[in-house]
Amino acid sequence: MSSRNTSKDEQLVDVLLNDSIKSEKEIPKQDKTWVAYTLAAAILFTTCNTALSEISKLGWTGVIYISPGTLICCITYFTYKTIDEYMTRGFCWTDLNLMDKHTNHIVWRNIVDVIIYCLLYLTIQTVVIGTFGLCLQANLNAGIVSTIWSASPLYSAILDYFFFKQSLNVNHIIGIFSLILCAACISLSNIVGVQALESNEKPPTIDAWIPVTIAVITPLVFAVNGIQIKNMVTHHGFDVIKVNFLCYGIGGVGLFIVLLTKIQADDFSDYYFTVGAIGSIINTLGLVSINKACTIGPLGPVNALSATSTIMFSIVTAIRLAKLPKPLEFVGMFIGIFGALILTVPDYLKRFFLWVTCQSQSEVKQEEKDEFAKL
Incomplete structure (x- = not known):
């Protein structure tokens, strides 16, 4: 009897191990698409960051200068879709999911969804540009705001689990916290050792708690934006x-x-008009890409991986200024690269770790088998 029970236990352990191995193999296949969209967004955000930081010098007024680029993107896209529909179906119409296909009645729930998403978009653009402007008025280093914003992936992961029951793997959790720490280190590098900002020659016009308070609330708005677009696509049938x-x-x-x-006003700037148009075109494409990733992947890791734009921007800035990054930036880059790798290619990172520690796959599987047997 004991030998039969032992053989049954061994079979059960083998089944559990095979199931776990299968699930591990399936994860990267699901992850590949959102990873590609997120990395594309990070590259685009890196490119447009310089332009948007320049626009932020105007404060709240800078928001209106991003409109030309956004309109150019939207007009180009819908012109293409209209031509495509005409060539394939013979009529110029693009289904926006605002009317019921069977009754041709307006779906008011979807109209409300669109209005909410528009308001979230305008809120985010206004808050991001306006907060940097407030930092200048308060003589506050903008790195503090960027550090606070780095908590956004954590908010996103919590809301994603609450609304969509999206659980995270171990590599997701490690990657999220690594990239949060990365963004914090790089942002703090602009604060540590800096005694005063150039604008400190003038007295602050507002209290520092104002931009800091807005910065604390902003990551929650980022997370809500991701939840809203994911809900619209997943539950209400929108094309992202x-x-x-x-x-x-x-x-x-x-x-x-x-x-x-x-x-026609005297303070209108052709320079900011051009910079804003170019920056907003790139930023719009980046936003579309990151929102596509949000609808097909876990929100926390998506937002964390998009934070690699911080690493890229630091490298680009160092090359442009011909200046080595600060020690804290180097630390942040190292942690960020590790976090990005563990999110995107966890299997390869695991193999590399086993190679470094001189362990084989068979040894690891045997250890896992022993652990299951203990259970």
């Missing part, structure tokens, strides 16, 4: 690319109308 360009276009029209009223 179409609805992004639709909402950005609506927001862009509103901002562009305000911009038109400023064109």
Whole structure:
């Protein structure tokens, strides 16, 4: 009897091990798509960061200068979709999921979804640019704000689990905290050892707690934005690319109308108009890419991986200024690269670790088998 029970236990252990190995093999296949979209977004954000940081010098007014680029992107996309629909179906119409296909009645729930998403888009653009402007008025280093924003992936992961029951693997959790720490180190490198900002020659016009308080709330807005687009696509049948360009276009029209009223003003700047247009084109493409990733991947890791734009931006800045990064930036880059690797290629990182520690796959499997047997 004991030998039969032993053989049954061994069979059960083998089944459990095979199931765990299968699930591990399936994870990277699911992850590949969101990883590609997120890395593309990180590259685009790195490219547009310089332009948007320049626009932020204008404070809240800088928001209106991003409208031309956003409109150009939206008009280009819907022109392409209209031509494509005409060539394939013979009529110029793009389904935006705002009407019921069977009854041709307006779906008011979807209209409300679009309005909420438009408001979230405008809120994020206004808050991001405005907060940096407030930092200048308060003589506060913008690195403090960036450090606070680095907590965004954690908020996203919590909300994703609460609303979509999206659980995280061990490599996701390690990757999230690694990239949060990376962003914090790189942002803090602009604070540690800095005694005063150039703008400190003038007295601050507002209290420092104002931009800090807004910065604390902002990551929650980022997380809600991700949850909203994921809900619209997953539960309400929206196409993520179409609805992004639709909402950005609506927001862009509103901002562009305000911009038109400023064109004849003395303080209108052709320079900021050009910089804002170019930066917002790249930023819009990055936002569409990251939102696509949010709808098909876990929100926490998506937002964490997009933080690699911080690493890229630090490297680009160092090359442009011909200046070595600060020690804290080097530490942040190392931690960030580790976090990015463990999110994107956990299997290869595991093999590398086994190679470094001189362990074989068979030894690890035997250890796992022994652990299951103990259970």
